[in-house]
Amino acid sequence: MAAPEKLVLALPKGRILDEVMPLVRAAGIEPEAAFDDPKSRQLEFATNVPGLSIIRVRAFDAATFVAFGAAHLGVVGNDVLTEFNYADLYSPLDLKIGHCRLSLAMPVEEADDDPRAHSHIRVATKYPNLTRAYFAGLGVQAECIKLNGAMELAPSLGLSKRIVDLVSTGGTLKANGLKEVSVIADVSSRLVVNRPAFKTRPAALSHWIERFREAVGGAAA
Known part of the structure; x- marks a missing residue:
């Protein structure tokens, strides 16, 4: 056989x-x-x-x-x-x-900054296509900086004050002074x-x- x-x-x-x-x-x-x-x-x-x-x-x-x-x-x-x-x-x-979620996060002190107040923003993410589509839906052009890890460092080092990343408990965001401001997708x-x-x-x-x-x-x- x-x-x-x-x-x-x-x-x-x-x-x-x-x-x-x-x-x-x-x-x-x-x-x-x-x-x-x-x-x-x-x-x-x-x-x-x-x-x-x-x-x-x-x-x-x-x-x-x-x-x-x-x-x-x-x-x-x-x-x-x-x-x-x-x-x-x-x-x-x-x-x-x-189970987790793909979310937009920002420094706690800047979390009230509405992206719709800007015509162009910068975002650090592993998900450039999803991120651009999300912000396009808000009428905002997103410049995506592709990172494969350590996303939470981007705001503190001045790379980008916005990140889009997977969130489970939110503990890593909190430890790095970041706040989850919007859920883009449940995963x-x-x-x-x-x-x-x-x-x-x-x-x-x-x-x-x-x-x-x-x-x-x-x-x-």
Whole structure:
């Protein structure tokens, strides 16, 4: 019998990985032991499912791997889905994990500064497309400075007094003298599938969509 054609599941590193693994395991996928070894430098891991492997990558990269077909399914926040708007990503399922929000924040002492009083503002963010669209809706042109981390430093160092970033508890903002002034989007993690792969391998990918759907339902019960 021919071996099954390979499937690759892209999972994001960090906090979301801890939240998604109970669902992955509930769906019937158990990675090899090296996956749970903090000293392991592997990036791709075999699983108990023949022909299915897991890659562990940055959250933004999970979307790219799936969109371009290097992975066939993955876990991606809807913030990333909206930011990149990849045509070849199909998102059939909200996994009900990774809850946070994409918010505009400013120094506490300047939080009352209405952006609509300006024709042009500067914003530090990891999400330039979402940020520009948000401010365009207010009739304001936003110059976005792309940062991949340490966003909270931008106001204190004079880079930009406005930042757009993910917020969970708000503790990091408060510790850096910043205030959340507006919520741009509520965020949760989604199961995503490569559209061309779904057309050519509908049975295999539909199987895993349903297994994850059952896992989410079981977690909510």
